[in-house]
Amino acid sequence: xxxxxxxxxxxxxxxxxxxxxxxxxxxxxxxxxxxxxxxxxxxxxxxxxxxxxxxxxxxxxxxxxxxxxxxxxxxxxxxxxxxxxxxxxxxxxxxxxxxxxxxxxxxxxxxxxxxxxxxxxxxxxxxxxxxxxxxxxxxxxxxxxxxxxxxxxxxxxxxxxxxxxxxxxxx
Numbered sequence: 001x002x003x004x005x006x007x008x009x010x011x012x013x014x015x016x017x018x019x020x021x022x023x024x025x026x027x028x029x030x031x032x033x034x035x036x037x038x039x040x041x042x043x044x045x046x047x048x049x050x051x052x053x054x055x056x057x058x059x060x061x062x063x064x065x066x067x068x069x070x071x072x073x074x075x076x077x078x079x080x081x082x083x084x085x086x087x088x089x090x091x092x093x094x095x096x097x098x099x100x101x102x103x104x105x106x107x108x109x110x111x112x113x114x115x116x117x118x119x120x121x122x123x124x125x126x127x128x129x130x131x132x133x134x135x136x137x138x139x140x141x142x143x144x145x146x147x148x149x150x151x152x153x154x155x156x157x158x159x160x161x162x163x164x165x166x167x168x169x170x171x
Contacts, residue, residue: 025171080126124143
């Protein structure tokens, strides 16, 4: 819990840094998180985009199946690379922090919990589908790669691919 508080405090400090030029865009959307072996889970995505096209993202999904509970939150900071000739299509790269929680609560065995944090990198694409007045509609793909704890010494990684469709409103 202490680690989560530190991560949220760090994100809050990051968000408190003022943008050089005015407007912020708030985004909310549906996300689908693929975590290997084509296991796709629905989730939510919250975002904040500044005037310099830097994006702060929060993706969350959770589920309960049988005696297991799983929840994953990913906080990301993305910079924009304008490498395409179309202004609606942007490449993204950045850093990610993943908080993953798994719990087994079976009447036949003792309760067991695993809670882990991982720092990683991400790369993605964002496509502005529609822009009207202060409203936007975006589709995106972001792939996150995390070192799997101390197993990174053996080049073992964890990855999450996130597909989103989000609506934005510029303040």
